[in-house]
Amino acid sequence: MPKPPAMPKPATMPEDALPIRHVLPELLAVLDRHGTVVLTAPPGTGKTTVVPLALAETGMRVLVAEPRRLAVRAAARRMGVSYTIRGERHKGANPMVEVVTTGVLLQRLQRDQELAGVDAVMLDECHERHLDADTALAFLLDVRDTLRPDLRLLATSATADAAQWSRLLGGPIVAATGATHPxxxxxxxxxxxxxxxxxxxxxxxxxxxxxxxxxxxxxxxxxxxxxxxxxxxxxxxxxxxxxxxxxxxxxxxxxxxxxxxxxxxxxxxxxxxxxxxxxxxxxxxxxxxxxxxxxxxxxxxxxxxxxxxxxxxxxxxxxxxxxxxxxxxxxxxxxxxxxxxxxxxxxxxxxxPEIVLADLTGFALQAACWGVPDAAGLALLDPPPDAAMSAATRTLEALGALESQRVTGRGRRMVLAGVHPRLARTLLDLGPRAAEVVALLSEQLPRDATDDLVEVWRTARRGGTGFAARWRQESNRLRKAATQAREETTPETPHRAPAQVSGRDAPDDALAGLAVALAFPERVARRRGGGFLMASGTQAQLAEGSKLQTAQWLAIAIADRQAGLASARIRQAVVIDEDTARLAHPTTREHEITWRVPPGERRGDVSARTVERLGAIELSATPLKNADVREAILYGLRTEEVLTWTKQAKDLRDRLAFCHRAIGAPWPPMDSLIDLADQWLEPELSRARRRADLERIDVASALKRLIPWSERLDQTAPERIEVPSGSHIRVDYAGEQPVLAVKLQELFGWEETPEIAGVPVLVHLLSPAGRPVAVTADLASFWRDGYRSVRAELRGRYPKHPWPEDPLTASPTRRVKRSRK
Incomplete structure (x- = not known):
């Protein structure tokens, strides 16, 4: 590890003027009496630097945890004490105080739950609600309850809203006031x-x-x-x-x-x-x-x-x-x-708080290694969301870190790597050589980084930038962690990578591709159309002009999907081949019998195939012969208009529907025909293998199978009605009420409105040209009240047709008047 940069000398501070000095006696007394305390103090009061030194003066060894690396270095500089951040340690003049990030504190707790040699832990800026800080506090409270009742805990907050922290720690609040300038x-x-x-x-x-x-x-x-x-x-x-x-x-x-x-x-x-x-x-x-x-x-x-x-x-x-x-x-x-x-x-x-927003995979592994996989027993201000914990648990099971809700030996080695469990998986599987790639993925990449991660890797190797220096430092740390993990490996080694890929001579591209694919197997992606389809089923797009556009397969390291967008955006990725994708993500082979609508099409058909898939990515498909396609056929009938409905078939369906509305059982409903398919579509249904077979079915003949054996359709709902003129007129059953559309002259003398199954027929009276002139369900009323106005309007327009003054005594006819000679 390179030597850390020299620390600037501590700045001279007018400590006596800092407001925190006024509450130090009370703070020390409360901490000695209760063992836990919450300190609230506005910014600038000196709580971060004065309190740890005051505790150290009483003979206590103090560990100060800060949420950020910048804050760690700043606090250590002002106090002249040691600090530790990921990949960097500095020894200060005062051996009684050490400042660390909350992430480093978690690592130490996982290695040594008793925190041997530490008398007091100060969690600074707990109001910021960083996930590592919340987790560390929960672990420390557990340590006090079970192993170290003598361990002092001090939580500091820059906000006055500290009652929740007081309840959580079980200690009183000490407040420093009158701190800052206006x-x-x-x-x-x-x-x-x-x-x-x-x-x-x-x-x-x-x-x-x-x-x-x-x-x-x-x-x-x-x-x-x-x-x-x-x-x-x-x-x-x-x-x-x-x-x-x-x-x-x-x-x-x-x-x-x-x-x-x-x-x-x-x-x-x-x-x-x-x-x-x-x-x-x-x-x-x-x-x-x-x-x-x-x-x-x-x-x-x-x-x-x-x-x-x-x-x-x-x-x-x-x-x-x-x-x-x-x-x-x-x-x-x-x-x-x-x-x-x-x-x-x-x-x-x-x-x-971060716990309700973030990916909880790392938190879930920390909790599992602590002995509470569901985190239910941890002292947390906010419980982790169920959906986030479920997703985290599934991820850890896939990585081999959890098995039956219990942490595995592999999981314990992963938590000690000091990186996200996904990256720890890659480090364990591929060994020290993968440290450089994992270091890339664990750091925030430069703003001008290309989306080709291999190119970013090569640029970092050339050095000359602040990012390259940090990356080199983290690579060295991870290399040592990978070596140590391999030395501690037991026979339990799931998800091991093939030797030929993880070997020393593997090309950078192959190593980077497999490293990313192992860390994010659900983001292995195959080209589809103008973008890529991930194994998770999510569509993804490269930026316009990307050098990765010609790739057929990608291992996507970083991607995000903004609200309202259909596709994810690929930020960093590595070109891989299908073999690498198969190594990283399990494939499945299954018989698929479905009603399938091809992409870009509207009409579906039966699909019976043996399909090999890598997640949502279809790798290959072969036809499946002699498959039972009945369920697929029924699905097609339910979701698409597949059958050929001739006019004869539609008329018959309408007549049957009317019978069900008017009478009920045993007449079947027509709005659930597919549910009755075994009653009216056999044997055609058994013989059907594809859409074309369904389209050839004689629907009218098939529907007749639904007529109850005890009934006669022509008697219950006749297809035609004989009118006074002798014509047999077709009845339209499409609406709620049967409709008889007939020329007015054919109904002369017909006073009683016909009924079908007790339902009055709605009569549409037509002109000689076949156009509706009146609609009635009461012929007697029409002849009495409506006919006169119709006669006055039409007799001049149609003089060749009879328009008697008394329609009830006139002879019905479908012909014109006889001409006089």
Whole structure:
């Protein structure tokens, strides 16, 4: 491991002036009496650096856990003590205090639950609700209850809402008040409309406005300016809009020398552009002004598809308060908020805890190794969501880390690797050589990284960048972890990779492809159409112009799917072949008998095949002969209009439907014909093998099988009715009531309206041209009241047809009047 950069000398602090000094006696007494305590103190009171040293002065060895690496280095620098972050350790002058990340603390707890040699643990900034911090606190409370009742626990929060922490720890609250200097709030919303953030996209107009507010702040106030932005990309864009002042870009992946420069007083005026890492746990000296964009990034997890992403959100009121407090750490300050006071009132009070947002696979493995696979016995403020835990458990079972809800030896080795369980799986299966690829996947890649992960790997090897240095350091750490894991391997070694692939001489492309495929088997993807289909069933698209466009198979390392989009976006991937895909993801071979609609088609047909699949990806298919296709046929009949309904068939169906409506049983309903298929479609159904067979069925003949044996259809619902003229007119049964459409002259003398099965027939009286002139279910009433107006209207238009004054005594006819000679 390369030697860590030299730590700057601790800055001189006026410790006696820090407000935390006033509550130290009470804090130490309460901690000695109860063993647990919650300390609330606004930013700038000195809780992070003064309290650990005060505990150490009483003879206790103190472990301080911070949520971020930047905060670890900052706190250790100010106290002159040791620190440990992933892949880096520094020994300080004071051996009684060590500062670590919460992730490192979890690793230590998994190796040594008693934390031998540690007298007190201080969990700093617990209000930020990072998942590792919540987990570490739950484990520590368990240790106190079962193994180390003498272990002191101190949780600190920069917010006054600490009652929940007090209940969780079972200890009282000690509050430090009157801490910070006054901070004036300036509301500085954009003048024009701003598009709300969507996914990772932030309106460039807002970033231009933020840059203008920074320039305004520089002109209106003295001191350095700390500007909060949601991510690295936005920091770079705003930096490009500023000039004439020293600019420092601070984020979780910032090089150590940048972090050190931020934490030391500047010789000239500075603008510090930072993500949320600068909200708490550290003081940036010289800052008198804060400019807040009002945005932050939160994780989002699609548990069904196994995809995660970051999304841009509005900050909470609590976070906005934390950010504003940075301006009042050393003197009176000013915060420029790039939104209105009215918008501020609509902000959420607190940010949502990470446990309800994030992928819980790592958390679930931590809990399983601790002995509580379902996490039900852990002291957590918020329980993990059931869906997220179920998805995490399935993933761990697939990785071989869990078996029957119990952690395996493999799972224990995975948790000690210090990376996500998916990456630990790759490290265990492929060995030390895979350390470089796993290191790539465990770090946030540079913004300008290509989507070809092999190319990113080769660029990192060439070095010369801050990312390359961090990557090399993490690679060395993982290489040692892989070697140690292999030395500790027992005969229980599921999911081992083939020797020819994991061997020393495997090409970079093959090794990278298998490494990614083993870590994310559900993201193995095959080209389909203009994109790719993942084994999970999710469609994925490459960016336009990607060099990976010609690939037939990909192992996708990083992908996200934004709300409202049908396809995932491929961020990083490696070209692989089908053999590699098969090694990483199990295949299945099954008989598939379905009614299948081909892509791009509307009409389906019976499909009987033996199909080999890799998840949702179809690898091969062969016809399946002599298969029982009855269920597929019935499905096709239910979902598509497959049968050939001639007019004769439709008329017969309507007559049968009328009989069921008018009489009921034993006449069958016509709205569930497929449920009665065995009664009326046999033997045609048994012989049918495909759509064409169904289309050839004589539906009218088949429907006659539904006529009850005790009934006669022509008597119950006659196809035709004889009218007074002697004509036999077809009855239309398509509506709720039978309809008889007949020329008016054919009904002269017919006073009683006919009925069918007790239902009056609706008579449509037609003109000589066959057009409706009246509709009635009461002929007597029509002859009496309606006929006269019809006669007056039509007799001139149709003079050759009879229009008697008394239709009841006239002779019905379907002919014209006889001409006089």
């Amino acid at each position: 901070v004036e709030t300036v509301w500085a919303p954009p003048a024009g409309p701003i598009t709300p953030p969507h996914g990772l996209r932030v309106d460039p107009a807002l970033l231009s406005h933020v840059a203008s507010v920074v320039r305004r702040a520089l002109a209106e106030h003295d001191g350095d300016v700390l500007c909060f932005l949601p991510g690295v990309g936005e920091i770079a864009r705003v930096a490009g809009l500023l000039s004439g002042v020293e600019i420092l870009q601070v984020h979780g992946q910032a090089p150590a020398h940048v972090q050190d420069a931020v934490l030391a007083p500047g010789s000239t005026r500075r603008v510090v552009l930072a993500t949320s890492v600068a909200e708490s746990s550290l003081t940036v000296p010289g800052v008198r002004v804060v400019v807040d964009s009002g945005l932050a990034r939160e994780p989002r997890t699609d548990h069904a598809r196994g995809l995660g992403s970051l999304t841009t959100v509005r900050v909470s009121k609590a976070s906005a308060g934390q950010r504003a407090g940075r301006a009042g750490r050393e003197a009176e300050g000013t915060v420029y908020r790039c939104w209105s006071a009215a918008d501020h009132e609509r902000l959420a009070d607190h940010a949502r």
